[in-house]
Amino acid sequence: MSHNPVQIIARGPRAAAEAAAADIDSDVLLEGATYSILEEDEDRGIWRIDAFPTSQDEVDILTKRLAQHPDVTVKVEALADADWLAMSLSGLPPVEAGRFFVYGAHDQGRVPPNRVNLKIDAGAAFGTGHHGTTVGCLIAYDELLKRERFDRVLDVGCGTGVLAIAAARTGSSLAIGTDIDEPSVRIANENAKLNHANARFVHASGLNDIKVRAGAPYDLVFANILAPPLVALSQDIKMSLRIGGVAILSGLLRTQERRVTAAYLSRGFRLERRIHRDAWSALVLRRMA
Template sequence: MTYNPQQIIARGPRLISESAADAIDGDLLLEGATYSILEEDEDRDVWRIDAFPTTEEESTRLQEVLANFPQLVVIAEQLADADWLAMALSGLPPVRAGRFFVYGIHDGGKKPHNTVNLRIEAGAAFGTGHHGTTVGCLQAYSDLLKKRGFKRVLDVGAGTGVLAIAAAKTGTKTAVGTDIDANSVRISNENSALNKCNARFVYANGLDHRLVRQDAPYDLVFANILARPLVSLSMPIRGALKPGGLVILSGLLRTQERFVKAAYLSKGFRFIRHIHRDAWCTLVMQKV
């Protein structure tokens, strides 16, 4: 049976919305589910979860999980039978994060002259640069570049490839990205070509791929995924880094910061800083 694309929207107070997002992250049947959480109305304390299930089973499970939070108002809308993602992206404004300017083809005429300009076309991949997690990673990286450069960079869960491409366009000689989704790998490589840079992307689950191992150890690792995978990858990420190497972690809610931070502290990392954007957190930590 053909699945008709849906958007599930849930609105409610911040604490309830963040708890619901935690429940989505912790549900084994929703591993890899695509959703976002953001503040919609500060004065009324209204936060919004937007979820985009890819199967009927995922849609049903998302609605079951959200139903456990009666303070949320949940609606499910059918999306038009069209390239709805491309249509939505066409209306997104370009994004500035530190020295980086992320834009799509529809914003090509707006490129500033004093920024590192990244043309990113999303297709079916995550990471246009608009999400708070991606912006946090770019901002953290931009700030790090004020003090040092990075010869070898790994991007775990690359999505559209924006982070590895940002590295390749700011002096990184070896920029490698991985993703567990074959379409994302294809889109990332296409975006690398669009940006005329040397970032390359491989289909891999974890960090044990030959093309990942051959360039280790890395000076910097990006991991913009989800809280639980971040924790499970803490030791492999440590193994992929050179002594003194840095990791930029994101994809976690502020409520999950202690959980992820503790996992990395226990593996021999030290905390450098965090960046909060909307409900999301980005962590910078260093291997010691």
């Protein structure tokens, strides 16, 4: 079915917007959906969801999901017949997260000295570095690097590869990323070359894939995916880590923290830190047993 590019905009109070976003996350048919949630008007308490569906089916499912939340207003706007993804990225400012400076080609001339500069081109993959989940992961990683080093790093659901590339650029001898989306793996490997990073990305559907198990046990596992798979993968992530190793988890809303944290505490992890960016949360957990 043909699809004319559209943007779906939903607005409402924070609780309603977060509930709508959680509803999107819970739908297996929307696992690849690209959307963001942020506070639009602090004085009025209005939060906003922007979704960019890539098919008419995704448009229909998203609008149906959002319509189930009466306190959220939904609008569908047509996008101009242009490379709207590139245009939207060109308006994004660089991201600063501790020592990391993440930028696109349009900011080539704004790269500061004495930082770990990461040039990331999204293409068809998720993860320019601007999303609150990715920023949270980078902030958590930067803080950890102030007191310890991670030689072997795994990035589950790598998207553009920014997290594994950040690890490779800060001294990890093995930085491997996986994704179930083949175009993302291709783009991540291209970004690794672009950043002269010794990071490798493979197409794999789980942590039991032979290409993933070959590098275990890892010192650090990034998993910036969604709350349901984070819970489902809790045992696999544990077994991929050495005792004392760290998991940085994100892709979850603040409202989903308790569920995800409980799954990992029951596996012998200790929660060390929570980082909040907009409505999103990143968790730092250490395997204790």
